[in-house]
Amino acid sequence: MARDLDYEPSAPKTIKKSTGTKVFEAIAYTLLILGSIICVLPFIIIVSGSFTDNATILTQGYSLLPRDFTLSAYQTIFKSPKDILQAYKMTLYYTVVGTGLGLMMITLTGYVISRKEFKYRNTVSFLIYFTSIFGGGMIPWYLMYANVLGLKGSTLAIWFPALMSPFLVILMRTFIVGAVPDAITESAKIDGAGHFTIFFRIVLPVLKPGLATVGLFLALGYWNDWYRSSMFSTNSSTWQLQFYLYDLLNATTAMKQMASNVSMKTADLPTESVKLAMAVVATGPVLLFYPFVQRFFVSGITVGAVKG
Amino acid sequence: MRNKWISGISAVCLILALPFFNWIKVVNLVALFSRIGVTKDMAKDLLTGYNLYNLLSFVQYANQGVLGLFAMVLLILTAAAIYFNVAFIIRSLLGIKKGKGELSLLAAGKCAFLFEFLTAAATIAFVIFSNAKFKMTGFLPGAVVYIELVISIAAYIYIKILEKKERDKYREHGLWVELKRNWVLFVMLIPTFVYFMINNYLPMLGVYFAFTSFNFRDGLWSSPFTGFKNFEFLIKADLFRLTKNTVLYNVVFIGIGNILQIFFAILVSRVTVKWFKKTSQTLMFMPYFVSFVILKVIVYNVFEYQYGLINNLVTQMGGERIDFYNNPSYWPFLITFFYLWKNIGYGMVVYLATIMGIDNEIYEAARVDGANELQQIWYITLPHIKPTFIILLLYALGSIMKGQFELFYQLIGNNGVLFNATDIFDTYVYRITMTQPLSIGLGTAAGLYQSLFGFLIIVLVNYIVKKRNPEYALF
Numbered sequence: 177m178a179r180d181l182d183y184e185p186s187a188p189k190t191i192k193k194s195t196g197t198k199v200f201e202a203i204a205y206t207l208l209i210l211g212s213i214i215c216v217l218p219f220i221i222i223v224s225g226s227f228t229d230n231a232t233i234l235t236q237g238y239s240l241l242p243r244d245f246t247l248s249a250y251q252t253i254f255k256s257p258k259d260i261l262q263a264y265k266m267t268l269y270y271t272v273v274g275t276g277l278g279l280m281m282i283t284l285t286g287y288v289i290s291r292k293e294f295k296y297r298n299t300v301s302f303l304i305y306f307t308s309i310f311g312g313g314m315i316p317w318y319l320m321y322a323n324v325l326g327l328k329g330s331t332l333a334i335w336f337p338a339l340m341s342p343f344l345v346i347l348m349r350t351f352i353v354g355a356v357p358d359a360i361t362e363s364a365k366i367d368g369a370g371h372f373t374i375f376f377r378i379v380l381p382v383l384k385p386g387l388a389t390v391g392l393f394l395a396l397g398y399w400n401d402w403y404r405s406s407m408f409s410t411n412s413s414t415w416q417l418q419f420y421l422y423d424l425l426n427a428t429t430a431m432k433q434m435a436s437n438v439s440m441k442t443a444d445l446p447t448e449s450v451k452l453a454m455a456v457v458a459t460g461p462v463l464l465f466y467p468f469v470q471r472f473f474v475s476g477i478t479v480g481a482v483k484g
Numbered sequence: 485m486r487n488k489w490i491s492g493i494s495a496v497c498l499i500l501a502l503p504f505f506n507w508i509k510v511v512n513l514v515a516l517f518s519r520i521g522v523t524k525d526m527a528k529d530l531l532t533g534y535n536l537y538n539l540l541s542f543v544q545y546a547n548q549g550v551l552g553l554f555a556m557v558l559l560i561l562t563a564a565a566i567y568f569n570v571a572f573i574i575r576s577l578l579g580i581k582k583g584k585g586e587l588s589l590l591a592a593g594k595c596a597f598l599f600e601f602l603t604a605a606a607t608i609a610f611v612i613f614s615n616a617k618f619k620m621t622g623f624l625p626g627a628v629v630y631i632e633l634v635i636s637i638a639a640y641i642y643i644k645i646l647e648k649k650e651r652d653k654y655r656e657h658g659l660w661v662e663l664k665r666n667w668v669l670f671v672m673l674i675p676t677f678v679y680f681m682i683n684n685y686l687p688m689l690g691v692y693f694a695f696t697s698f699n700f701r702d703g704l705w706s707s708p709f710t711g712f713k714n715f716e717f718l719i720k721a722d723l724f725r726l727t728k729n730t731v732l733y734n735v736v737f738i739g740i741g742n743i744l745q746i747f748f749a750i751l752v753s754r755v756t757v758k759w760f761k762k763t764s765q766t767l768m769f770m771p772y773f774v775s776f777v778i779l780k781v782i783v784y785n786v787f788e789y790q791y792g793l794i795n796n797l798v799t800q801m802g803g804e805r806i807d808f809y810n811n812p813s814y815w816p817f818l819i820t821f822f823y824l825w826k827n828i829g830y831g832m833v834v835y836l837a838t839i840m841g842i843d844n845e846i847y848e849a850a851r852v853d854g855a856n857e858l859q860q861i862w863y864i865t866l867p868h869i870k871p872t873f874i875i876l877l878l879y880a881l882g883s884i885m886k887g888q889f890e891l892f893y894q895l896i897g898n899n900g901v902l903f904n905a906t907d908i909f910d911t912y913v914y915r916i917t918m919t920q921p922l923s924i925g926l927g928t929a930a931g932l933y934q935s936l937f938g939f940l941i942i943v944l945v946n947y948i949v950k951k952r953n954p955e956y957a958l959f
Contacts, residue, residue: 205755222785311688313928315924340676402775421778473772
């Protein structure tokens with residue numbers, strides 16, 4: 177499991193801090209504040225831009241704090257929310273189906289390759305790991321789904337390819353090995369329990385942190401993905417949310433270039449502030465949940481970094 | 485003694501598989517050539533018999549994509565057969581044994597003969613298949629093929645018997661017993677098997693397209709086989725630039741990335757105020773969670789020519805606007821910066837966990853001895869995170885040929901002005917996939933080169949690491 181990151185190695189309060197230590201700490205605090213600001217600043221720009229009147233952006237450019245505060249961008253989005261709601265709905269669908277199925281498959285695999293009595297556990301692990309060091313490349317992969325299986329335009333092609341990853345399988349195995357001592361499964365077997373019984377009744381109940389971590393990694397991947405839509409979607413009704421946003425950005429950029437070429441009015445295009453508001457809407461759920469689920473990602477990364 | 489015997493047989497099989505013997509005989513030479521439309525001056529390049537190595541040259545003349553695929557599979561099988569035979573002979577002569585008794589050695593032997601058998605069987609299948617394709621008896625398998633077939637089957641059965649005895653001795657069991665005993669575990673693996681087959685292993689066969697020139701009339705499976713033409717074109721055109729860009733960007737990412745991650749992890753670990761520690765970690769980890777499309781929004785809004793934040797500030801201070809999107813020289817820095825922006829938090833978490841695992845008493849002792857903060861970091865913290873650093877470095881080196889596709893594609897997109905400084909393998913192949921179906925062969929060739937080169941680097945790095953310190957080896 178993850179080590180406690182709140183544990184403090186620094187000087188106990190009883191020892192008086194030297195000047196060197198004080199200077200060092202001052203520098204550390206400054207740099208950390210600076211780093212944090214750089215990491216957060218872009219988010220602030222987006223959010224404040226989405227609340228700024230479009231005319232202000234056009235005349236004065238983007239700024240850090242909203243000038244001429246207005247909700248008009250959000251009102252524009254939710255006046256005709258059909259498209260964005262469809263993209264939201266599809267993304268939710270991909271995320272739920274993909275995370276559910278993927279989590280099940282990953283957990284089963286992790287269980288199998290953690291069983292000491294399974295003779296081929298190392299072979300299976302290696303075959304899974306091997307896919308991360310060698311592959312046929314993007315085009316054979318694409319042709320497999322689009323031409324061989326004929327899934328172009330199908331929603332299956334969007335959620336299926338991201339069901340599993342070697343990293344998550346190995347991570348899950350590490351979680352299972354850590355959570356379920358061999359002695360418990362051994363005694364269950366002696367009592368006559370089969371593998372499915374052991375898996376559902378003994379392993380799953382104690383695996384909640386592992387399930388949460390791997391599930392969140394999967395869900396984040398699904399939520400943030402755009403490029404499977406760009407490859408396999410033939411109809412905008414199956415688009416992922418991020419691809420919807422991407423398309424919106426590209427379309428307006430292209431149209432703006434055209435408009436400037438033939439000196440046409442750009443009033444009908446999605447305005448800058450609408451685009452920013454769309455970005456806020458698309459990434460909102462992730463940032464909303466982030467503070468609560470952060471610790472699962474931390475534990476996942478920490479466990480995953482330990483060689484499995 | 486028995487092993488020497490079997491390795492002798494293996495050596496015979498090996499020699500038979502070398503290019504001295506023609507595995508496929510051409511009968512009805514004239515009829516066959518006229519059927520595939522070979523003219524007189526080409527005919528002198530064609531042979532009356534083929535081994536598995538020059539078969540591809542025939543396929544190239546025959547202009548038959550499917551035969552090309554088949555010949556490729558044959559060549560791969562031959563290569564595998566030779567590899568496993570050589571490995572087996574070396575192991576049995578040197579007496580290298582792992583695990584229980586001779587079981588691993590016998591397994592290697594089984595593998596060697598299995599592939600000899602597969603090669604021979606596939607050759608016969610190739611002959612039958614191509615005869616059916618040309619609707620005439622153009623080919624016959626050579627006698628060598630039948631000899632190989634018989635020898636490999638006999639040797640395989642012999643090893644199987646030896647293995648049975650050996651297994652009884654060590655109470656080991658084979659695949660069938662394992663299947664019977666643990667069939668539930670195999671059932672549990674079925675979805676995973678299907679997934680990795682479809683998503684990873686079957687597409688590997690598709691590298692065949694790298695050796696064809698795609699056209700719509702013949703379709704994917706019958707487009708003409710062109711040998712290494714795609715690779716030749718690639719070497720002339722883009723290969724050097726793509727390799728340079730991909731490797732250089734990754735080296736910079738790995739280098740600066742790790743340094744900054746360690747740096748900030750140390751800073752966070754030395755902070756005593758609990759809430760500050762937590763908040764700064766949370767904030768710096770946050771960019772990892774947004775999608776690259778959002779990153780595109782951010783970068784566009786900051787660096788856009790007319791309304792962008794930077795240009796806004798520049799003009800306010802009385803400067804000239806900077807046209808970022810038409811000037812390649814800025815982008816290596818911008819891409820690196822946003823890579824770091826997105827990934828600092830991730831690596832920081834890893835290093836922070838390692839630092840937190842260091843025993844506090846070591847610091848106490850150092851403090852008592854009068855070590856200052858920098859000395860503590862230099863002599864205690866850094867040596868302790870060295871193993872983590874090496875592991876992360878090895879992982880990163882393994883993917884040095886892979887790009888940060890989403891990062892590059894979202895920041896640069898289809899902006900051709902910037903390609904020279906920003907095109908990497910993944911973006912190049914993606915563009916071909918989406919917009920130039922006639923270059924599928926070229927794109928696959930680029931992808932195959934990328935995969936193989938990356939794979940070789942991993943194997944090499946892993947080999948060196950394993951020799952020096954097996955604990956750090958990846959596999």
